[in-house]
Amino acid sequence: MTASANARALAGLDALFGMGKTPGELGFVMPIETAEHACCWMAWPHDDHPEVWGRSMPAVQRTFVRVASAIRQFEPVKVVAHPDVAADARRALPRTIDVVALPQDDIWFRDTGPLFVKDPDNRIVASRLVFNSWGGKFPDYDDDARVGEALARRLSMPVYVSPLCGEGGGIHVDGKGTAITTETCLLNANRNAGMSRQDVETELFHSLGARKVIWLPGDDAEWITDGHIDGMLTYCAPGKVIFENNPDAANPRHKVCQENLRALRGQTDADGNEIEIGLVDEAYMVEADNDHTALSYVNAYIANGGVVVPCFNTKTDEPARRVFEKGFPGRRIVPVDILDICPGGGGIHCITQQQPA
Template identity: 35%
Template structure:
């Protein structure tokens, strides 16, 4: 039986968390394995920043367990006590994007936790092998001893975003891509998503950002800021491929209503300046931030992006005056294809 039938719902990301899950990088799977130490330093920064706000569990390959344990033992801070909130969980994995291969947590009518186990095929078969990654979510759910819902759908967590009140955002470019579920129609995919995260309405954007190798994950282009409010990254340069993409997104969202019948308030965040690595455009996005209890972990990019960094901090600070905006180095892992939201998965507060 699927979650909707049992009245389990995927909460909004800003709802209270029990903890965060994140995976530790695997050098063999990296696009640029020579940057392994730099990427590990970026992950460590994310982990320590999140631990300032809430507990965090790091999924680690058994071969790396001792070394990672030592790293965080040395980095412990007596002032914040953050290190006491970092724990490790040995689960073998191929790659380190837990947003996409981890479970999507849902909460039942009595506050009981469950988790959706989606199929995972490494973003349409782009990076083999992915067998270990496809088995990560069930192991996390088994460790937590929570109810597991196996969805008949290949889906990454970074491709969906919900307001917790019945509305979900996604892109056609990703969810309808033939490299995920070629045997299913649009209607079948939509029905499965609605049944497994318990939403009544899906707002479909067409495309994600230019060059995004995930095939247009929603978590780089738009997200709910609150029920009825959407943050949208916008590009104002007509010569940039993202101009047409973000203008189209703006037009779609301007006409949309949510599951409660509300017209959406759209809050634009300016796109950072273009950045490249070895002729590959990097998918820079302020919307790849992550909600934590009492705060927001926001990637910033520095250099030519200093002004848009400042604007992003200001916009989010004014939108969330009760949350501390904690910035992290958004350039640390972006060459591998994602940022802080892509690496994390929130576990809502609930019974288990």
Template identity: 40%
Template sequence: MNPKDLNYSMPPEWAEHTRTFISWPVQSSMVYPDSYESVSQGYAQIALAIAEFEPVGIVVNPDDIDRVKALVDAPNIELIPIPHNDAWFRDNGPTFVVNGAGEVAGVNWRFNAWGGKYAPWDLDDQVAPQILTRYGVRQFDAPLVMEGGSLHVDGEGTLITTEECLLNPNRNPELTREQIEEQLMTFLSVSKVIWLKNGLSGDETDGHVDNIACFAAPGKVIMQVCDDPEDDNYAITQENLRILSEATDAQGRKLEVIPIQQPPYASYEDNRLTLSYLNFYFVNDGIVLPVFGGAAEETDRLAEKVLGETFPDRRIRKVDGMAIIREGGNVHCTTQQMPSGK
């Protein structure tokens, strides 16, 4: 039996959480291992910010427990000793689903480190089952390479993703677009997939949707946009805006699109940094928003304003978006929500 047959579906991220999971960085797997201490400070900032709203479980390599505890010693934070290769729990952790009786289960996707980019990944592929076992959560094994950052749902049957990621031959080369859709519908109980074209320029995840667009509510999508025709993201976002303008959701609604201006171009060692306000994270009664400072101060303020107007009942908690971005991701990439069930 699969989640769809048993009436399980993936709730939207804004639904109430029991807790948030993140993984702690592993120095040997970092792109810039000499930055381990500063990146650790960035992770601590994110974990402590989330803990202001809800419990946090941090997956930590057993040898790092004491070091991490000194950085995040807070009553709402639990350290979970599980060996792992890398730090992006959104992508290798389970995707949680809930049934009509309020019972929580977890989808265990296959994980191959974003198309085999970072070996080894064997420990990361085993993290999700260990989390589900630890918390006594029913497990559904999906025969699909999938990362949590590559999808968003609206809770009413609609999923949004990108062709650049899900149709990339480095993930599931044996599957057609239709077969991938079928798997998403089976394991997340969605009935409509909206395919954007590409993710942001320079995104080494092959275009994860959580950097470019997310649902704010059923029928309402927030999207990061670019107004500079000289920027690679201009053509990317224009095409995605066109797709959204022509799309309807699972309930037949036309989508309202809320634009957020992208931060100014930034790079490190000649590599573009994937700066995105869309990598924010919903927490209970709040939003944790990465901001970038410096040349981005104006767009930081605009992003906070747009989100404040879109979610007037949520407290916006800002964190330093530059703290971990050189490693390839930001707040949303580090997190995975465990929804409240019964």
């Protein structure tokens, strides 16, 4: 297809979305994260929300640069930065990383960026969920509520605007029509009041092409994201996940992990195949800075030829690296210390969003 013909086809899709058609109805599916990427998108940390980062912002920015640089070893990285600080981002980041000036509030681009979906003709469009700052917990995230659609428009992509309220970190997909999510997140009244489980599943089909949704109970004690799935597991391949477990029976996290693991065992994907589960131990010996510190190994970024994995300067880091080496054969495992970002409530997966090739 020529460039002009492709542009006309994409414009036609935008018109179809405007008439009520959806990506799922048109054969679009969100690819698995192990599929080939065109690039990785991130969002520059700045002082828009001092109540989140306080005086730690310089350390957060340094860690952000380390993560972006690690991913850049494998694929292009593009960073959205608020126009007021875009020049600062360009100075701090390596020259091989592009900066795109767009209004944004915080670094959690997994949750605020567009969700890219693809059809059998390799056309890519964006689905945009409603972002209400994780159930309305934080004020002044208006730019982040708009940045996903703004970026897609900048990329000249058609945009499907979903009525579903949620975040990218609350959903994992296998690229073949299976989605995994949690009840504490997408069925929460602070996001989708009045929507039934079936309503949510229907909209996950429309927006992401999910033919089957696997529901885990989640974590109602995790008060920022209400138990995002990307802190619990990651797909290694269709039908295969690494699940993060807490082996310490005296730790409150142990019960939560076991409840979710029991719910996952025996589950089948959209094609009827049972999910294969590998386990990695949490960094359960690290003392959290606050009640929203995120310490998750599976909150990693799967890049072209590599996996950038969080590490926490603790003795569970090396066993976790070995689990990822086994789970992702042929990909180089690159650990990055993210202890300066964790107190904000997320990890490497939370600050990244892949754009499929």
